[in-house]
Amino acid sequence: MSRLSLLAAAAAVPALLAAGCGSTMHHPAAIATVRPRGAQCVAGSFRKYGNARVSYAAIVRGHASAARRPGGRAFARFGKLNVNRVPTIFGIRGARVDRVCSPTWYLVQLPMRPNGATGWVRAADVDVASTKARIVVDLSARRVTLFQNGRRVLSATAAIGSPSTPTPTGRYYVNQRLIPTDPSGPFGPGAVGISAFSNVLTGWTQGGPIAIHGTDAPWSIGKAVSNGCIRLPNPTLRRVFARAIAGTPVIIHA
Incomplete structure (x- = not known):
């Protein structure tokens, strides 16, 4: 992805399948209510959410502040809509x-x-969505694998970041899905935005965000040639786009 392409994506993506679209929406307390009747917890205790089959996303209702600890001072603030x-x-x-x-x-x-980066947000400030999808990106194999409910449903060769602009490794999640106005452009028919940023291109528009997207350069598939994003053949991208809803974990490893 070039700098020009990234600017174009930000300007040419008025259409969006909302990141929570197609997922199961819940009131903030709804997950906790799926428990045996009369269940009790130690007030203030911690409960881990998610496993290999299901993950959860928080969708900001109006505004939300992130703190280092529950009730602590906010170090980041977020509105209902992102940039x-x-x-x-x-x-x-x-x-x-x-x-x-x-x-x-x-x-x-x-x-x-x-x-x-992590933080604590008030449950009252968000709605919750669940997803049974999971994406694993193997950089050494240059392959993207999509799992649904713990079962592999798709595996495809991808283009990854070049040696000078590598795709960052780590555990991330899908935070937005964008549809370019020109499906024949550098992003193909869509882009699955994830919560990762380039470790090299820190001065780029929006901080150099990483995405899984289509391409207008099919020759690049299987090569380490991008500026950090993960490119898929357009037909494959459409299949990933349809399943990778809000909160879908994206694990990128070397």
């Missing part, structure tokens, strides 16, 4: 719960630098 004017999404890692096991604060992964 691309689409819903702001966090990846839920766990929650602090009350004595009836309802979440009061969520520990979430944030779509900001440094990669993998």
Whole structure:
């Protein structure tokens, strides 16, 4: 992806399948209510959310502040919509719960630098969505694998970052899905935005965000030639786009 392409993407993506679209929406306390009747927890205790089959996303209702600890001073603030004017999404890692096991604060992964940054947000400030999809990117094999409910449903060769602009490794999540106005352009028919940022291109528009997207250069598939993004053949990208909803974990490893 070139700098010009990235600027074009930000300007030419008015259409969006909202990051939570197609997922199951819940009230902030709804996950905790899926428990045996009369369940009790130690007030203030921590409960981990998600496993190999299901993950959760927090969708900002109006505004949300992230703190280093529950009730602490905010170090980052987020509106209902992000810079691309689409819903702001966090990846839920766990929650602090009350004595009836309802979440009061969520520990979430944030779509900001440094990669993998986490913080605590009030449960009352977000809605919750669930997803049974998971994406694994193997950089050494240059391959993207999509799992649904723990089962592999797709595996395809991809283009990855070049040696000078490598794709960052780590655990991330899908935080936005964008549809370019020109499906024949450098992003192909769509882009699955993830919470990662380039470790090299820090001065780029929007901080150098990473995405899984289509391409107008099919010859590049299988090569290490991008500026950090992950390119897929356009037909494959459409299949990934359809399943990779809000909060879908994206694990990138060498």
